[in-house]
Amino acid sequence: MVSIHQHTEEEILEVLSEICDPEIPVVSIQEMGILRDVILQDHSCQVIITPTYTGCPAMGIIEEDIKSAIKNIGIANVEVTTTYNPAWTTDWMSDETKEKLRKFGIAAPLHSGCMNWAQPQSLQVHCPKCNSIHTQLISQFGSTACKALYKCKDCEEPFDYFKCH
Amino acid sequence: MMNKQEAIFKYLVRLGDCALIHGHRLSEWCSRGPILEEDLALTNMALDNIGRAQAFLKYAAEVQGNGLSEDDLAYKRDERAFYNNLLTELPIGDFAFTIAKQLLLSVFENIQMQALCKSADATIAGIAAKSHKEVRYHLTHARDWTMRLGKGTLESNTRLQQAFNQLWMYTGELFEMYEEDAILNKQGIAIDLNELKTPYYNTITSILNDSNIKMPVADYMQTGSRKGIHTEYLGHILSEMQYLQRAYPDAKW
Numbered sequence: 001m002v003s004i005h006q007h008t009e010e011e012i013l014e015v016l017s018e019i020c021d022p023e024i025p026v027v028s029i030q031e032m033g034i035l036r037d038v039i040l041q042d043h044s045c046q047v048i049i050t051p052t053y054t055g056c057p058a059m060g061i062i063e064e065d066i067k068s069a070i071k072n073i074g075i076a077n078v079e080v081t082t083t084y085n086p087a088w089t090t091d092w093m094s095d096e097t098k099e100k101l102r103k104f105g106i107a108a109p110l111h112s113g114c115m116n117w118a119q120p121q122s123l124q125v126h127c128p129k130c131n132s133i134h135t136q137l138i139s140q141f142g143s144t145a146c147k148a149l150y151k152c153k154d155c156e157e158p159f160d161y162f163k164c165h
Numbered sequence: 166m167m168n169k170q171e172a173i174f175k176y177l178v179r180l181g182d183c184a185l186i187h188g189h190r191l192s193e194w195c196s197r198g199p200i201l202e203e204d205l206a207l208t209n210m211a212l213d214n215i216g217r218a219q220a221f222l223k224y225a226a227e228v229q230g231n232g233l234s235e236d237d238l239a240y241k242r243d244e245r246a247f248y249n250n251l252l253t254e255l256p257i258g259d260f261a262f263t264i265a266k267q268l269l270l271s272v273f274e275n276i277q278m279q280a281l282c283k284s285a286d287a288t289i290a291g292i293a294a295k296s297h298k299e300v301r302y303h304l305t306h307a308r309d310w311t312m313r314l315g316k317g318t319l320e321s322n323t324r325l326q327q328a329f330n331q332l333w334m335y336t337g338e339l340f341e342m343y344e345e346d347a348i349l350n351k352q353g354i355a356i357d358l359n360e361l362k363t364p365y366y367n368t369i370t371s372i373l374n375d376s377n378i379k380m381p382v383a384d385y386m387q388t389g390s391r392k393g394i395h396t397e398y399l400g401h402i403l404s405e406m407q408y409l410q411r412a413y414p415d416a417k418w
Contacts, residue, residue, distance in 0.1 A: 051216070051295070053212075053213060053216060053295075053299060054213060054216030054217045054219070054220050054292070054295055054299065055212035055213050055216025055217070056216065057212070084220060084288070084291030084294070085287055085288070085290065085294070086291075086294075087291065087294035087295045087298065088295070117301045117302070117305065118301075120305060138202060139202035139203075139205065140206065140302055140305065141202070141206035141209040141302075142205065142209075143205070145209055145212055145213060145299075149202065149205075163302070165298050
């Protein structure tokens with residue numbers, strides 16, 4: 001058994017940053033802003049995460065992935081804590097992360113400041129496939145809680161838009 | 166007289182139960198939506214509600230501190246210990262009935278969660294901030310469908326109007342305050358529901374006006390859930406929802 005003192009919080013964050021979002025495997029839980037903090041205590045490691053949506057079914061899998069990744073580097077006592085404060089926002093995603101989403105076929109969230117939530121039809125969403133701005137909202141609720149369903153009027157492909165949150 | 170801990174527990178259970186029963190009802194639309202997109206929308210909103218229920222009930226269990234979990238609270242309590250608003254437990258009815266119910270609930274939840282963001286209790290404020298972002302989407306969904314059905318055909322307008330007429334008597338209870346509110350309001354943990362009435366009625370009136378729906382009237386308002394007294398519908402929900410844990414106690418996935 002490796003002593004917990006051989007690890008630093010930065011090292012553990014680095015290990016955890018390799019865990020992917022189970023729903024969107026091209027981005028990590030750190031890039032998504034789900035992974036908030038790591039706190040090392042004398043004999044245990046506490047990992048703080050925040051859900052994207054309260055009912056996100058991926059949270060259970062993410063918790064298991066975190067526990068096994070930390071156990072793999074020799075720390076047996078891991079506690080995963082969920083916090084709701086501050087509330088997760090899509091504004092935490094970097095431009096690089098948004099580009100990864102686009103390449104994966106998901107239109108990236110606009111900045112929440114650009115969002116008139118009462119008039120979702122007014123959003124200017126680019127098609128992730130052909131970059132056209134001639135897109136149309138089909139439904140605010142898509143394949144997962146965090147996505148809306150759009151279609152492109154130019155290339156005629158349907159696509160997911162990661163909702164502003 | 167309840168103490169502060171009991172008051173917070175009951176307040177959290179109320180918030181959790183509203184979301185749990187509301188979410189359970191929405192989940193009944195799974196595979197029964199009028200179109201695929203609506204099937205997804207209604208079940209997505211069900212999921213948001215179940216998530217919110219889990220968050221509030223988990224915190225309630227922590228406050229209670231006797232080793233029970235959010236699942237114990239959801240699956241092992243009897244009907245009289247549920248404090249959800251009666252409006253949430255009413256059957257889903259037809260699509261117009263569900264949309265009317267969604268509008269009446271989401272307009273309320275939108276201002277309720279916004280107000281709770283300022284709660285002196287950081288955990289309640291955090292869950293409320295998260296929920297408020299989700300509920301805004303529920304509200305625009307209900308508002309858009311209210312307009313579409315209200316301004317649609319004679320048939321859709323009639324059904325929606327009937328739904329609002331039938332549901333209106335359950336809206337008074339949303340603003341009822343009880344022992345726990347009195348204790349927690351003083352400490353800035355709970356919110357004064359009286360303050361939500363004007364924005365609530367203004368928003369509902371404006372949306373119904375824009376949708377060719379007449380503002381409903383009720384001779385009296387239904388009441389009971391603050392004391393755990395429910396319509397005949399809650400027992401049936403619980404018998405379905407709690408069946409597995411009652412038949413096979415502590416069964417796990």
